[in-house]
Amino acid sequence: MGQRTPLYDTHVEMGAKIVDFGGWDMPLHYGSQLEEHHRVRRAAGMFDVSHMTVVDLKGDRVRELLRRLLANNVDKLTTPGRALYSCMLNPAGGVIDDLIAYYRDERWFRLVVNAGTTDKDLAWIGRQAAPFGAEVAPRRDLAMIAVQGPQAREKVYAALGEGLREATERLKPFHAVAVGELFIATTGYTGEDGFEIMLPAKAAVFTWRMLHDAGVAPIGLGARDTLRLEAGMNLYGADMDETVTPLESGLEWTVAWNPPARDFIGRAALEKQKTQGVARRLVGLVLEDKGVLRNHQKLVCDDVGAGEITSGSFSPTLNKSIALARVPAKATGACQVDIRGKFATARIVDYPFVRHGQSCLK
Amino acid sequence: MSKIPAELKYAKTHEWAKPMPDGSITVGISDHAQELLGDMVFVELPQVGAEFAAGQECAVVESVKAASDVYAPVAGKVVEVNAAVAAAPEKMNKDPYGDGWMFRLQPKSAGDVSALLDAKGYAALVAAEKH
Numbered sequence: 001m002g003q004r005t006p007l008y009d010t011h012v013e014m015g016a017k018i019v020d021f022g023g024w025d026m027p028l029h030y031g032s033q034l035e036e037h038h039r040v041r042r043a044a045g046m047f048d049v050s051h052m053t054v055v056d057l058k059g060d061r062v063r064e065l066l067r068r069l070l071a072n073n074v075d076k077l078t079t080p081g082r083a084l085y086s087c088m089l090n091p092a093g094g095v096i097d098d099l100i101a102y103y104r105d106e107r108w109f110r111l112v113v114n115a116g117t118t119d120k121d122l123a124w125i126g127r128q129a130a131p132f133g134a135e136v137a138p139r140r141d142l143a144m145i146a147v148q149g150p151q152a153r154e155k156v157y158a159a160l161g162e163g164l165r166e167a168t169e170r171l172k173p174f175h176a177v178a179v180g181e182l183f184i185a186t187t188g189y190t191g192e193d194g195f196e197i198m199l200p201a202k203a204a205v206f207t208w209r210m211l212h213d214a215g216v217a218p219i220g221l222g223a224r225d226t227l228r229l230e231a232g233m234n235l236y237g238a239d240m241d242e243t244v245t246p247l248e249s250g251l252e253w254t255v256a257w258n259p260p261a262r263d264f265i266g267r268a269a270l271e272k273q274k275t276q277g278v279a280r281r282l283v284g285l286v287l288e289d290k291g292v293l294r295n296h297q298k299l300v301c302d303d304v305g306a307g308e309i310t311s312g313s314f315s316p317t318l319n320k321s322i323a324l325a326r327v328p329a330k331a332t333g334a335c336q337v338d339i340r341g342k343f344a345t346a347r348i349v350d351y352p353f354v355r356h357g358q359s360c361l362k
Numbered sequence: 363m364s365k366i367p368a369e370l371k372y373a374k375t376h377e378w379a380k381p382m383p384d385g386s387i388t389v390g391i392s393d394h395a396q397e398l399l400g401d402m403v404f405v406e407l408p409q410v411g412a413e414f415a416a417g418q419e420c421a422v423v424e425s426v427k428a429a430s431d432v433y434a435p436v437a438g439k440v441v442e443v444n445a446a447v448a449a450a451p452e453k454m455n456k457d458p459y460g461d462g463w464m465f466r467l468q469p470k471s472a473g474d475v476s477a478l479l480d481a482k483g484y485a486a487l488v489a490a491e492k493h
Contacts, residue, residue, distance in 0.1 A: 028400075029400065032401055032455075033400055033401050033426045033427075034401040034403075034426065034452070222400065222426060222427070226426065290404060290406070291404060291406075291424065292403060292404055292424040292429065294428075294429065313426065314403040314404070314424070314426055316403075316426075321404075340422070340429060
């Protein structure tokens with residue numbers, strides 16, 4: 001038996017097929033992964049993401065700590081409630097984890113980190129926090145429910161009360177607000193509008209049922225993966241890990257080079273890599289032939305060398321197979337993917353593949 | 363609990379075979395197999411006229427989760443394929459023993475078909491796999 005979130009019994013009751021996910025017993029789907037995927041793109045669905053870890057950082061020098069800890073610049077967070085996506089790097093520039101940082105107040109920042117990396121993250125953050133006198137508190141008392149889809153906001157108001165409307169209606173993406181015991185953020189992992197709601201673990205089942213009664217469908221990890229892949233969002237452990245840098249992972253946009261004096265961990269290694277030229281990059285692939293692209297399939301790009309698929313699946317929205325792949329930096333155009341011993345043609349494309357329910361493919 | 367119709371024969375690799383009046387068999391994958399694989403998104407069927415040995419890979423199904431080979435339950439020659447299932451793979455999830463059939467095979471020997479598992483034998487195999 002793995003670790004279980006406060007919603008485990010509710011998932012089982014709602015017909016979930018449970019699988020092991022990084023040591024957690026989590027719902028893969030509640031019947032049909034495809035239908036769940038479409039539900040989020042067309043209406044609204046909810047995900048139990050309580051396996052992820054909320055870490056509160058407190059102290060007078062927390063901002064200073066984060067300037068050093070994160071590759072993105074926490075000084076972009078100028079007003080309470082702002083959120084920032086960032087990588088946390090080791091000195092070699094390898095990605096320890098990707099996370100979201102929320103600015104609560106000048107003495108309190110909140111991080112949300114991945115489930116599978118929580119132990120090493122906490123050890124690393126704890127080590128870095130000590131010289132800054134910052135307190136590192138994992139919030140095991142919190143659960144997290146993501147409600148995503150074009151109808152997500154309206155369904156949340158219908159389920160949890162119109163009182164939330166005024167506080168959250170005008171929130172732009174990557175903002176958050178505390179309402180009573182709820183911490184409601186306009187972040188997500190699907191490419192749709194919606195909320196990620198952090199709440200007391202003891203309120204999770206009640207809240208989940210209220211949302212369900214309002215017509216929000218429960219969505220499993222299977223659809224979560226195809227939704228995030230269509231949205232062109234990296235998955236830690238698949239698309240990047242400690243052996244690659246953000247520059248090789250399609251995440252340079254999250255590295256804040258300015259101001260040059262900000263000495264974040266991994267900076268020297270990234271600058272060196274950038275000066276020498278980044279040999280590999282992450283690209284989107286669309287399969288032109290029949291079949292399905294899968295993680296770890298090898299590919300050959302004409303004249304410039306070999307690559308590997310880091311995340312491949314079937315895109316329910318596009319009705320064809322798509323992938324993220326790490327390829328030689330110069331690769332463009334078409335490539336050949338080894339699918340179970342046969343070569344199939346795929347096209348290198350810009351991603352995201354899908355945003356707000358619409359194809360982004362040209 | 364997955365459905366295991368009593369009138370069909372089954373291979374250990376989770377294909378079902380339905381004996382037809384003309385001596386051929388219709389082949390698909392079991393309800394248990396489609397449940398394990400999840401939503402089907404791609405089916406690669408054999409060519410009509412192709413001959414296979416018993417247990418030889420003759421088709422591929424890809425679900426949202428994984429690719430999986432489909433094996434010839436007995437030795438024989440493909441006489442018909444279900445083009446509708448290639449166009450709409452979800453038929454294999456919705457009706458694995460009906461609209462979700464994959465191909466028809468003319469067995470080399472009728473005795474091979476009767477040697478396949480019956481519903482009871484297949485149910486025991488499925489139950490054993492769950493432990």
